[in-house]
Amino acid sequence: MPKSTLKTDTLLHRRNFLSIAALAGAGMALSSRFAFAGEPVSDRKIRMGVVGGRFGASFYFHEHPNCIVEAVSDLRADRRDVLVKTYHCKKTYESLEQLLQDKKVDAVFIATGAPDHAQHVLAALDAGKHVLCAVPAAMTLEECAALRDAVKRTGLTYMMAETTVYRQNTISVKKMYREGKFGNIFSAAAEYNHPGLEVLFWEDGAATWRHGFPPMHYPTHCTAFLIAVTGERLTEVNGMGWGDGSPLLKNNPYNNPFWNETAFFKTNKGNPFRVEVNWRGALRGVERGEWRGDKMSFFSALQEGQDHTIVTSADTIGRDDAGFQHKEATVEIYQQPQWWQTDMLPQALRHNSGHDGSHTFITHEFIDALINNRSPEVNIHEALAYTAPGIVAHQSALKGGECMKVPGFD
Template sequence: MKTMQDYAGFSESRRKFLKMAGAGTAALITPRFLFASSAQSSRKVRVGIIGGRFGLGFYFHEHPNCIVEAVSDLREDRRQALMKTYRCQKSYPSLTTLLKDKKVEAVFIATPAPDHARHVIESLRAGKHVLCAVPAAMTLEECAQIREAVQQTGLTYMMAETSVYRQGAISAKKFFKEGKFGTIFSAAAEYNHPGLDVLFFEEGKQTWRHGLPPLLYPTHCTAFLIAVTGARLTHVSGIGWGDDSKALQGNPYNNPFWNETAFFKTDQNIPFRVEVNWKGALMEAERAEWRGDKMSFYYPDGRNNQFTMVKAAEQQGRDDAGFEHTKNITEVYEVPEWWQTDLLPQPLRHNSGHEGSHTFITHEFIDAIVNEREPEVNIYEALAYTAPGIVAHQSALRDGEYMAIPSFDK
């Protein structure tokens, strides 16, 4: 088995931002790519949907450039649910059989996380463009294998990371593009999902979620920083918490932790704290904080639903001890409903899962294929979100050892 040192030869060069024609709202929001929502095309991308749980929550049947050609799941009841949702008359009992359908040119992989790398590679080798649920991979070896398959086939790969297209994250992209943060000097993100142990077993059988290490599912957090700033996470120290619970015994990952915290260093010198928690008296949240010398932006912390903006100011104030200090301005920020704008084609301008992100993911994938461009969350972004969590979990197993994170960029 390869070690992280075996990946040290990967190039550290950074992808250049794409320069695309046009202006308007989109130009202010995405730091790399624009939605080409104004482009007119009659092309119809024929898509296959694989996975009758998470796969039900998207809107390919509403996109003007898409036809859902076929669906697949191992279970008949889930195939029926997919056909009903996507108004599709064709189903297959497995991914392998669906990939033989020559009419299908792209697939959405919404299968269990440990299967993602294998299913993505199989789909690419079959000549299909791929959108895949998170995370991209479970090991560094898988990260390298997916990257190689994408580069060799030249096909479109995108990861369906919801944090990139949450309405608050779209606002943060806009602020960053406009320079409103000034210099971001620290950031934090957390994903709290207590109670996942109820999904450890189904019908008496162990599921892939049994004992899943929290930091092997990092992308809902890491995307909040990387998608906004373009930073790369270069080093990490991870810490885990477990309670010797019987519920974790015998899990396929040999994972002792319910909750994990990672302290990352970035190539932009931004300290970045990430928490992924499965158990405890926690408020459910997928949230982030970006702290700058001119402005900071805070997601709701679960105690209220207010986004908060703090602006540096020269006002004089007093702290609770009576000492004078320079007082900043704190404001409630009303996040725009970006899904109502021309960032999306008209049929997709409605709210959707994960704070409005699902319609954006649907459109970004289809539009990238139609316009033959890189999607925002391409293979390099996907691995930049995924690989740091893999190394952070290794660090936690080594009592917080400070470890380097390999780069999977070009």
């Protein structure tokens, strides 16, 4: 193994790309995609409807200066009560269908069960509502095509609430990539480990949508790590799955035999990209990415809350453990800026939030896109680029790893 050098804290702070102290005003400089940064200049209000009292209650529409939560909905009264308490909104509906009839509602956040996303988004678009939807976008390639066509037909705004895009380290990596710090990214990898999900298979004695849900039907926390940074598209895949014959997976509605799935993708640039989604095993819970370049590489922390690492190519000559000379790489801990503290967000949203600070960014990106009549970062084409590869990867795994083409939806 090549020998690496770990720098002292003083050197780390000197070499760090951006320190926390230098963040003020940095938001506007990050990218044209962050042109929404800072305080709003419009007094227009988007009237939101929020559907789904679990994940739907973890966002901040009520804090956004350009948003009013007009109505909330869940099939269960207890979850509607959570939404009422969270968003200080007393107008409630017992179903999405009822909420969509409310003419005061401009846009809807759909945070319902994953298998219902496509159906619910289509209903909202047909009702004339803009849509922010939880991940994944769809369950089948046919649903992917239907969503794309509906967005084009209606001319309404669709955004997928993919948290990986706005994780603090992903924001940093996007900036580094645009600045050319990686050189050429020649390979990448991502993993989403969430062991113990079987406790959510049943609730009150009834199976939930999570019972046996295929891991690769939930790929977006991984695929976004590459696509959101480089814009590459995943074009081919070999998928592999692991299951142990557990009775917990028996008779699930997806006929899925796998707890864990791994996919080996080829991108439209000819680069390899490995993705793992794991529900069971001796695993550290994490959502992380790796980007490997010929000038620099970035490795997300192995566990939530730990340090990220940067490896930089160098001309220093060292020796490996066999005594052979080689050029050593410089390894250093990355001092992660907290981008949610900056003017990338309105003042009211400059606080930490779920999924490594991403929820306030998702809230703002969607509302600001509507206010300024622009396409959100995770628009329908990006959403399907994150989602469809996992659908095909699962099909490949069911076929023993057969190489399959991934269709594009741009």
